[in-house]
Amino acid sequence: MPGFAAGAYRPSPGRGTSPGFRFTLYAILAIVLMFVDQRRGWLADVRYVLSGAAYPLQLAVSSPTEAWRWLEQIFATRATLEAENAQLEREQQTLEMRQQRFEALARENGELRGLRDALPPVADHWIVAEVVEVELDSPRRRLLVNRGARNGVFKNQVVMDAHGLLGQTMRVGPWSAEVILITDPEHAVPVEIERTGVRTIALGTGETQALALPYLPANADVKSGDLLLTSGLGGVFPQGYPVARITDVRHDTVQPSAQVRARPLAQLDRMHEVMLVWFKGDHPAAPTPTATSASIDKNLPSGDPAYQPQSVPPRPKPTAPAASTTPAPKPAAHAASATPRRRPAGAAGDQAAPQPRTAEPDGSAAPAAAPAAAPVAPPPTPREPAPTAGANP
Amino acid sequence: MNARLAEPRGRMLLTTFIGLILTILPLPQWLALLRPAFLVLAVLYWSIAAPRAGGLALGFASGLTLDVFRGAVLGQHALALTTITYVAVREHQKIRSKPAFQQMLIVLGALIVYEFILFAIDGWSGHPMTSPLRWVHAATGALVWPLAVALLERSHSPR
Numbered sequence: 001m002p003g004f005a006a007g008a009y010r011p012s013p014g015r016g017t018s019p020g021f022r023f024t025l026y027a028i029l030a031i032v033l034m035f036v037d038q039r040r041g042w043l044a045d046v047r048y049v050l051s052g053a054a055y056p057l058q059l060a061v062s063s064p065t066e067a068w069r070w071l072e073q074i075f076a077t078r079a080t081l082e083a084e085n086a087q088l089e090r091e092q093q094t095l096e097m098r099q100q101r102f103e104a105l106a107r108e109n110g111e112l113r114g115l116r117d118a119l120p121p122v123a124d125h126w127i128v129a130e131v132v133e134v135e136l137d138s139p140r141r142r143l144l145v146n147r148g149a150r151n152g153v154f155k156n157q158v159v160m161d162a163h164g165l166l167g168q169t170m171r172v173g174p175w176s177a178e179v180i181l182i183t184d185p186e187h188a189v190p191v192e193i194e195r196t197g198v199r200t201i202a203l204g205t206g207e208t209q210a211l212a213l214p215y216l217p218a219n220a221d222v223k224s225g226d227l228l229l230t231s232g233l234g235g236v237f238p239q240g241y242p243v244a245r246i247t248d249v250r251h252d253t254v255q256p257s258a259q260v261r262a263r264p265l266a267q268l269d270r271m272h273e274v275m276l277v278w279f280k281g282d283h284p285a286a287p288t289p290t291a292t293s294a295s296i297d298k299n300l301p302s303g304d305p306a307y308q309p310q311s312v313p314p315r316p317k318p319t320a321p322a323a324s325t326t327p328a329p330k331p332a333a334h335a336a337s338a339t340p341r342r343r344p345a346g347a348a349g350d351q352a353a354p355q356p357r358t359a360e361p362d363g364s365a366a367p368a369a370a371p372a373a374a375p376v377a378p379p380p381t382p383r384e385p386a387p388t389a390g391a392n393p
Numbered sequence: 394m395n396a397r398l399a400e401p402r403g404r405m406l407l408t409t410f411i412g413l414i415l416t417i418l419p420l421p422q423w424l425a426l427l428r429p430a431f432l433v434l435a436v437l438y439w440s441i442a443a444p445r446a447g448g449l450a451l452g453f454a455s456g457l458t459l460d461v462f463r464g465a466v467l468g469q470h471a472l473a474l475t476t477i478t479y480v481a482v483r484e485h486q487k488i489r490s491k492p493a494f495q496q497m498l499i500v501l502g503a504l505i506v507y508e509f510i511l512f513a514i515d516g517w518s519g520h521p522m523t524s525p526l527r528w529v530h531a532a533t534g535a536l537v538w539p540l541a542v543a544l545l546e547r548s549h550s551p552r
Contacts, residue, residue, distance in 0.1 A: 020483075023476075027475060030453070030475060033471070034469060038466045038518045057417075135417045136463060137463045171464055186521075208422065
């Protein structure tokens with residue numbers, strides 16, 4: 001190994017303070033910084049400015065990847081484009097069919113609840129953000145996206161892609177936002193199993209394609225292939241958005257809880273674009289009152305809303321697949337008590353409040369539900385006529 | 394002070410900046426886990442080769458930069474990096490005179506101390522990260538150390 005080219009440096013600086021003293025100063029400074037940043041949160045503005053300052057470099061670093069992607073697009077062959085186009089058209093048709101069905105259901109649902117019109121979808125609008133290809137913190141699962149406070153992005157905003165839930169924003173800068181993915185080991189999503197309605201929590205594992213559900217009891221009714229939806233608890237995510245599909249269930253006799261793993265529906269390994277979603281704050285199903293996301297904890301209702309069906313307005317289930325079967329009976333059961341009462345927005349956010357779930361007609365989640373729906377009930381439309389057709393002969 | 398004796402501050406800042414870029418360059422997941430902490434290696438090098446050019450200030454500033462880019466608690470990387478910089482600056486003459494293999498071992502030790510401080514602060518700040526993968530970069534960092542020294546030396550050697 002080459003020796004250091006060091007002849008020029010005199011051994012003892014012999015000026016100013018000793019390194020030991022300066023080290024102590026720096027160490028104290030660092031510790032005070034950490035304390036102030038972590039325990040007090042006084043540095044929020046400083047961090048905001050700093051992430052703005054860091055953004056140009058992050059953009060620059062990601063630019064080769066962007067350029068490569070751009071080149072790929074430019075030189076995509078005609079055949080590829082045609083295939084893609086055909087695929088998109090097919091998808092479009094499927095979605096339109098589903099949409100027709102959904103509107104009918106939403107109306108029916110609204111009537112059953114004694115409302116004049118069906119509730120509007122809970123998603124208000126969303127913006128598409130591009131992923132800035134830059135390293136954040138490797139074993140953790142984080143992302144940087146190119147939209148920030150200047151675009152109205154706020155902390156704990158829901159991030160999705162066309163297939164399912166991706167995560168939420170953690171730290172927002174002026175032009176960029178850091179997203180924590182649902183697979184991050186520190187992240188947890190309150191979910192419910194679509195087939196049974198059992199609620200639990202899906203934790204990130206740090207792997208790209210796996211969530212863990214450690215809190216399901218060993219005798220829980222869960223099997224491979226079950227769809228997980230957000231349960232609407234926890235105050236960050238709205239109710240009924242697809243999250244993952246169970247891939248692996250092991251009932252270990254010595255373990256009190258089942259070993260369950262799920263695979264996220266969102267394409268976490270190849271994301272270029274994500275959606276940052278705003279939900280209607282005054283909607284009874286709003287995940288969290290946008291303005292007061294800080295007050296989530298204070299608003300937690302006492303008791304588990306799952307055990308107070310009467311106090312919780314009816315929950316329709318127009319998740320695309322189950323939609324055609326379930327929504328009618330449920331609201332009917334509660335129709336009497338279903339006065340259009342509104343709970344305070346905060347409480348509504350924390351609870352599994354009623355809402356036309358996933359399948360927003362404006363499309364934010366419809367594509368997400370689509371693949372999930374396929375295996376269960378292929379085309380939803382022919383379902384309705386089926387019983388009548390059966391009854392007639 | 395003639396040109397030969399001038400501290401190579403410009404080169405130091407430039408190579409440290411390159412180290413930062415290499416640290417945040419997007420890589421596939423598995424490769425990102427193997428990636429050495431280039432910025433830390435650069436700071437270590439300059440602490441040993443030119444302790445008066447940057448010294449602790451370089452360590453602290455680089456650490457704060459890392460905090461911003463990694464989204465960590467402000468001061469976390471700063472504390473860890475200042476600590477190993479301090480040891481490197483204090484022992485720079487001893488480290489310099491060691492053969493390559495021993496230097497690699499010393500760097501491995503320094504990187505492990507660095508990562509341990511990060512690990513401890515992660516736990517304290519409520520973002521525990523227990524995956525063993527976080528330690529991998531210490532080994533790869535020690536492995537690329539001789540190469541990094543050879544490259545960095547060319548950047549400022551008077552010859």
